[in-house]
Amino acid sequence: MAKIISNIQVPIDSELHEHLQWMIPDHGEYRVLKKSLDARRRHDVHFVYSLEVAEQNEKLERPQIHLDQITQPQGQNNKPIVIGSGPAGLFAALRLVERGIPCRLFERGSKSEKRILGINQFWRYGKLDSRNNVCYGEGGAGLYSDGKLITRIKSPHIPYVLNRLVNFGAPAEIEYLSNPHVGSDRIRRVIPKLREFLISKGCEIFFDHQITEFVFQNKAVTGVVDEYGKTHDADHVVLATGHSAEDMLFRLHDQGVFLEGKSFAMGLRVEHPQQLINEIQYRQHANHPKLGSANYKLTHHDHQSGIGVYSFCMCPGGFVLSSGTEADRIVCNGMSNYARNSPYANAAIVISIDHQKNFGNDLFGGLKLREELEKKAFYQVGILGGTKQLPAQNLIDFLENGNKNKYDLVKGSSPSGTVNVQFQNILPNFMLQKIQESFQQFNQSMKGFISKDAQLYGVESRTSCPIRVTRDQVTMESISHRGLYPCGEGAGYAGGITSAACDGVDIADQIYAKWSSQGLHRG
Numbered sequence: 001m002a003k004i005i006s007n008i009q010v011p012i013d014s015e016l017h018e019h020l021q022w023m024i025p026d027h028g029e030y031r032v033l034k035k036s037l038d039a040r041r042r043h044d045v046h047f048v049y050s051l052e053v054a055e056q057n058e059k060l061e062r063p064q065i066h067l068d069q070i071t072q073p074q075g076q077n078n079k080p081i082v083i084g085s086g087p088a089g090l091f092a093a094l095r096l097v098e099r100g101i102p103c104r105l106f107e108r109g110s111k112s113e114k115r116i117l118g119i120n121q122f123w124r125y126g127k128l129d130s131r132n133n134v135c136y137g138e139g140g141a142g143l144y145s146d147g148k149l150i151t152r153i154k155s156p157h158i159p160y161v162l163n164r165l166v167n168f169g170a171p172a173e174i175e176y177l178s179n180p181h182v183g184s185d186r187i188r189r190v191i192p193k194l195r196e197f198l199i200s201k202g203c204e205i206f207f208d209h210q211i212t213e214f215v216f217q218n219k220a221v222t223g224v225v226d227e228y229g230k231t232h233d234a235d236h237v238v239l240a241t242g243h244s245a246e247d248m249l250f251r252l253h254d255q256g257v258f259l260e261g262k263s264f265a266m267g268l269r270v271e272h273p274q275q276l277i278n279e280i281q282y283r284q285h286a287n288h289p290k291l292g293s294a295n296y297k298l299t300h301h302d303h304q305s306g307i308g309v310y311s312f313c314m315c316p317g318g319f320v321l322s323s324g325t326e327a328d329r330i331v332c333n334g335m336s337n338y339a340r341n342s343p344y345a346n347a348a349i350v351i352s353i354d355h356q357k358n359f360g361n362d363l364f365g366g367l368k369l370r371e372e373l374e375k376k377a378f379y380q381v382g383i384l385g386g387t388k389q390l391p392a393q394n395l396i397d398f399l400e401n402g403n404k405n406k407y408d409l410v411k412g413s414s415p416s417g418t419v420n421v422q423f424q425n426i427l428p429n430f431m432l433q434k435i436q437e438s439f440q441q442f443n444q445s446m447k448g449f450i451s452k453d454a455q456l457y458g459v460e461s462r463t464s465c466p467i468r469v470t471r472d473q474v475t476m477e478s479i480s481h482r483g484l485y486p487c488g489e490g491a492g493y494a495g496g497i498t499s500a501a502c503d504g505v506d507i508a509d510q511i512y513a514k515w516s517s518q519g520l521h522r523g
Helices: 016-023 087-098 112-125 140-144 158-167 184-200 246-254 274-285 355-359 365-382 395-400 429-445 497-516
Strands: 003-011 027-038 046-055 081-083 104-106 204-206 211-217 220-226 231-233 237-239 264-273 299-302 307-315 319-322 332-335 344-353 390-394 418-420 455-460 484-486
Touching: 003 016, 016 027, 016 046, 081 087, 081 220, 087 104, 087 140, 087 158, 087 184, 087 237, 087 497, 112 140, 112 184, 112 319, 140 184, 140 332, 158 497, 184 204, 211 246, 220 237, 237 497, 264 274, 264 307, 264 332, 264 365, 264 429, 274 344, 299 429, 307 332, 307 429, 319 344, 332 344, 332 455, 344 429, 344 455, 355 365, 365 390, 365 455, 390 395, 395 429, 395 455, 484 497
Parallel strands: 081 104, 081 237, 104 204, 237 484, 390 418
Antiparallel strands: 003 046, 027 046, 211 220, 220 231, 264 344, 264 455, 299 307, 307 344, 319 332, 390 455
């Protein structure tokens, strides 16, 4: 019988199978359940494994997650509607069709193949497609990201999400790595396969169809209206529109759906040579072929003010992207491909912004601040005739806060180029000072983090949505309108690919439970 063995420590110059043969000479097949790297001690860098090990001649099968299904779904003209095809929307639709419930999915942007063309046009020529950019289109903001699947949530759906991603072509190791990532290049291959599966299971997908209005009767949703004026009836609508769909939030507010302001974070993105980060983190092992591109996680908390500054969405061997969704606003974000082989490492350095302290009863105060900073960033770029370039500044110049930058910008990783600015002309003082203070703290824990070879990009303003579409903790429906299910990052209930996907699964299971309770049979 197979057994689980945990905390197997394997030096980086050793091989797992050799180590296991020494531990259990007569073992059979084995499967890695978890793998992590421990580089805390300079002279003892090693991998830590948990394994499922079979006896001799025993076979191990890759576990699959199977679901109960409804075998007699309701009428075809009342299928649930999912709005948005990011991780939350796609996994809500996937879970529904696997439960035997056909659904309809609406996306304002295009298929990923067409969307990518629009993004490349923007990076190359500065021509923004408001429907197909780094935030909108099939795959959502997660399509152009590091593809990181790290999450702090403890959802029981995490194994399901990872299992299904692997089934659609993601690397198998995401199911056991402690810091799993798919990579932006590979996630683009996964999404079309997921789309094809959804269609094969009865999901109707409407690309280039923006939902502009909801139909409510007696505080319950009965359908939606698309931009072409057509009404689509539905008693269950999953709202998974992502963190950038401000127009949807304003429309919900106009129609009386309950919203509340929430705390969020904004800041800048810092980029270093990847070799420098490797040397800081791995020291004499910096060039070891098994270690790859090093990452980091940094936090600084001011106990007097209660304000926190932390690294977010760290992208080893990555790129910094111009990621705006409006023609007069500039946003930056980070991504990396599966190999993480760019010569640069980047991460957002963001400050927590408490809604109540900063905006009080102004529901849209966070959105207003976000818009203000993004427009300031665009203005600074526009002074020199740019539209797509990112504002950037050498880290030393940023910390000295002078009236003139001393350092020229390096080329960096941004495919759309950069413009040399002073971020004191973009960020409010409270953000500027706390981020500067945090770099001094970060340099204490990572000696060499402050470097003339590092530069900043701005603005990192889309870490999460400053608005929450509040839902009931039990039914997961809007607290003001039945049948409307706020979901994922745009509704204020997730903070990354995995957590958004898990939230979509949770919503789908709530809909499944309702359909099952209506006297339908399970398979």
